[in-house]
Amino acid sequence: MAPPRVHLLLALALCLAFARADAAVRELRVGYYAQTCPRAEEIVRRVMARALAREARSVASVMRLQFHDCFVNGCDGSVLMDATPTMAGEKEALSNINSLRSFEVVDEVKSALEEQCPGVVSCADIIIMAARDAVVLTGGPNWDVRLGREDSLTASQEDSDNIMPSPRANASALIRLFAGYKLTVTDLVALSGSHSIGEARCFSIVFRLYNQSGSGRPDPHMDPAYRQALDALCPLTGDQNVTGGLDATPVVFDNQYFKDLVHLRGFLNSDQTLFSDNEGTRRVVTQFSQNQDAFFRAFIEGMVKLGELQNPRKGEIRRNCRVANGGRPPLEKQVAPFRVLDF
Numbered sequence: 399m400a401p402p403r404v405h406l407l408l409a410l411a412l413c414l415a416f417a418r419a420d421a422a423v424r425e426l427r428v429g430y431y432a433q434t435c436p437r438a439e440e441i442v443r444r445v446m447a448r449a450l451a452r453e454a455r456s457v458a459s460v461m462r463l464q465f466h467d468c469f470v471n472g473c474d475g476s477v478l479m480d481a482t483p484t485m486a487g488e489k490e491a492l493s494n495i496n497s498l499r500s501f502e503v504v505d506e507v508k509s510a511l512e513e514q515c516p517g518v519v520s521c522a523d524i525i526i527m528a529a530r531d532a533v534v535l536t537g538g539p540n541w542d543v544r545l546g547r548e549d550s551l552t553a554s555q556e557d558s559d560n561i562m563p564s565p566r567a568n569a570s571a572l573i574r575l576f577a578g579y580k581l582t583v584t585d586l587v588a589l590s591g592s593h594s595i596g597e598a599r600c601f602s603i604v605f606r607l608y609n610q611s612g613s614g615r616p617d618p619h620m621d622p623a624y625r626q627a628l629d630a631l632c633p634l635t636g637d638q639n640v641t642g643g644l645d646a647t648p649v650v651f652d653n654q655y656f657k658d659l660v661h662l663r664g665f666l667n668s669d670q671t672l673f674s675d676n677e678g679t680r681r682v683v684t685q686f687s688q689n690q691d692a693f694f695r696a697f698i699e700g701m702v703k704l705g706e707l708q709n710p711r712k713g714e715i716r717r718n719c720r721v722a723n724g725g726r727p728p729l730e731k732q733v734a735p736f737r738v739l740d741f
């Protein structure tokens with residue numbers, strides 16, 4: 399008879415084998431759709447260019463989806479799912495409600511892809527391709543994206559609420575959060591540079607304009623002239639849905655965001671804190687403010703790492719990015735929905 403230690407090892411090996419059968423980490427690769435949908439990347443780029451021409455901000459809004467998708471149970475398109483009577487969607491989570499936008503651009507990409515190659519390209523991959531294209535189309539760098547993700551069957555509002563950072567977050571909290579995903583201080587600063595494009599609401603900054611950390615005073619780390627401009631944009635009792643540019647050039651992907659931080663002209667508290675509150679992040683902000691190429695290189699690395707976060711659960715290729723395929727059964731299954739009970 400085998401000694402107890404061997405039994406233990408055998409049991410462990412079996413457990414691991416079962417765990418792996420359920421939790422498959424998928425191999426992502428460049429050119430994943432080369433055979434099955436050769437024009438996929440071209441189609442995404444074309445729809446994104448059209449969206450940009452319609453509304454410059456929309457591509458930034460789509461790029462943001464990569465962050466909000468990948469941090470919550472991996473890059474699985476869960477952020478795109480509409481709520482159902484039995485599932486609260488991530489769209490209504492604290493950081494997303496009245497804030498995430500341009501879902502219709504993703505829908506437009508998906509329809510174009512479904513027309514060309516039905517049931518092939520995942521919504522999770524669409525986000526990754528579209529985020530890259532948002533950067534390229536606004537003047538930033540280009541890179542190859544690794545594809546082959548599946549779409550989740552569910553979404554979790556609760557997980558999004560627990561994970562996504564608030565605009566009030568300070569540098570050390572952000573460093574800790576990103577470290578949990580094996581993202582370094584450089585990744586954090588580079589990825590925050592995505593705020594080189596896009597806009598934010600007054601809702602996200604009134605606390606720092608009028609009552610930073612409950613002090614009843616504004617954030618001291620603000621250039622006075624910039625603060626005056628933000629006060630005028632966002633008066634205490636004004637409309638919180640008014641928006642301002644996240645940097646001085648909000649439709650151009652460049653290193654202006656970092657120059658702004660160095661001059662205490664960051665829009666969000668979570669941005670300014672990277673320069674004002676932490677030695678480690680300040681060093682990287684300063685470097686990127688002086689060297690756009692270094693920022694671009696680090697940004698690509700950060701986006702690739704962010705895109706590698708996976709949901710190990712078995713997924714599917716959704717036909718409609720807003721609903722799981724099972725959520726809208728094909729017609730023939732709808733005819734006799736209680737067949738299983740019919741004995």
Ligand code: HEM
Pocket residue numbers: 455458459461462464465496497498499563564565567572589590592593595596597598599600601602644666668
């Ligand atoms: C480091 C932690 C981060 C925090 C605390 C944060 C927070 C925010 C907030 C509060 C807004 C404005 C929301 C509103 O007022 O409605 C925003 C906008 C945006 N965020 Fe972030 N963000 C972070 C990281 C990222 C990352 C990693 C990306 C992309 C990879 C990203 C991309 C964007 C973009 C593009 C916008 C503008 C969207 C638009 O114009 O619709 N953010 N972010």
